[in-house]
Amino acid sequence: MLTSCITLHREFTQMYLLILNFNIMTKLTNEIANSTNGLSSGTYVVEDTITLLHDLTIPNDVTLIFQGGKFETNVASGITISGSNTHLEAPICTIFGKGVKVEGSWDIDRAYPQWFDGDRDINNNEIIDYSPLINKAITMKHSGEVFLKSGIMEFLVP
Numbered sequence: 001m002l003t004s005c006i007t008l009h010r011e012f013t014q015m016y017l018l019i020l021n022f023n024i025m026t027k028l029t030n031e032i033a034n035s036t037n038g039l040s041s042g043t044y045v046v047e048d049t050i051t052l053l054h055d056l057t058i059p060n061d062v063t064l065i066f067q068g069g070k071f072e073t074n075v076a077s078g079i080t081i082s083g084s085n086t087h088l089e090a091p092i093c094t095i096f097g098k099g100v101k102v103e104g105s106w107d108i109d110r111a112y113p114q115w116f117d118g119d120r121d122i123n124n125n126e127i128i129d130y131s132p133l134i135n136k137a138i139t140m141k142h143s144g145e146v147f148l149k150s151g152i153m154e155f156l157v158p
Contacts, residue, residue: 028044
């Protein structure tokens with residue numbers, strides 16, 4: 001009897017923690033990302049395109065979860081997003097648009113070249129040259145794994 005009570009308590013606690021974690025996520029909006037205060041600690045879900053107007057430094061007590069959204073900029077000179085051992089979770093798709101430079105330290109298991117947008121062919125919208133994207137992924141990861149998915153990746157040779 002005591003064992004089943006403990007099991008029930010564990011399941012209830014895990015369920016409660018899942019609900020608690022879900023409630024503390026904040027949808028990242030343009031207003032929050034571009035505020036002069038910057039991001040406060042917490043978990044932010046990026047579901048939409050966030051157009052950054054200035055550089056963004058993200059503290060180490062922030063988690064970014066990308067679910068269909070990305071960062072981009074209209075600033076001609078580009079902007080920089082700096083991580084401070086910032087945790088990031090994202091699928092293998094573009095999360096950093098053109099003109100967005102990524103610096104600092106990131107808490108990620110691996111980096112993907114596909115996280116970065118590159119120059120595209122005007123006829124078929126395919127990436128023309130993956131080498132700059134691979135270099136951006138290497139710069140972001142510093143050391144460890146940069147994952148190259150199977151398939152054809154084109155490189156321009158001078």
